[in-house]
Amino acid sequence: TFSLNVFGPVSNDDCASPDIIAGQGNFPFNNLSATTGVEGQFELSCDFFGSTTVDNDVWYEWTADATGLAVVSTCGLTSVDTKMAAYDGSGCPADGSAIGCNDDACGFQSTLTFPCVSGSAYTLQVGTFPGAPGGVGTFDIDIFPPVLNDDCSSPTMIAGQGVFPYSNIGATTGLEGQIEPLCDAFGSTSVENDVWFEWTADADGLALISTCFQTTTDSKLAAYPSG
Secondary structure (H helix, E strand, O other): OOOOOOOOOOOOOOOOOOEEEEOOEEEEEEOOOOOOOOOOOOOHHHOEOOEOOOEEEEEEEEEOOOOEEEEEEOOOOEOOOEEEEEEEOOOOOOOOOEEEEEEOOEOOEOEEEEEEOOOOEEEEEEEEOOOOOOOEEEEEEEEEOOOOOOOOOOOEEEEOOOOOOOOOOOOOOOOOOOOOHHHOEOOEOOOOOOOOEEEEOOOOOOOOOOOOOOOOOOOOOOOOOOO
């Protein structure tokens, strides 16, 4: 026996005719019969494993419904070996204008992040790693609020003992606290995507700060005396 299937044309195969989407949530994609266009193929930020190509790409014009950090992900939502990029504004992007690109954030699936402004439009390119076949799946869009304690000069104030939430989604890696000998773990002193807190103790003794069993993030922590 043999199987025979016919797949129709992909309506959003070209950046000039993207699917229009808005807000947050899950959005389906289908690049089974998509071609590889000319646009979005030479972005330096898309250079993964020696190639900037995004094969079998389909396009979306997305309007943000909040201001913050947009996170677009296919993790756990498809078996396609995805590769994705984002561009500011609508229409076909100019070379070198990508504001985010990702490949293999979680296995063969992708997660890209970029800052967004409520009411603004962004162009999303969803494709595959060069040579990988297209397929079907879903991508998720979430918007996280700006990181207010990204810099050591503006830490979040906390006091006493207990459990304190943190988020370093969208945090940058600052200059401070990156060359501490005590932080040399596995050959690196860097503490990437760092956020800062100013903590006031409510007792004398030995302070124990832990993220164990409280996050899936590969965390790294440091503490400094008041000054």
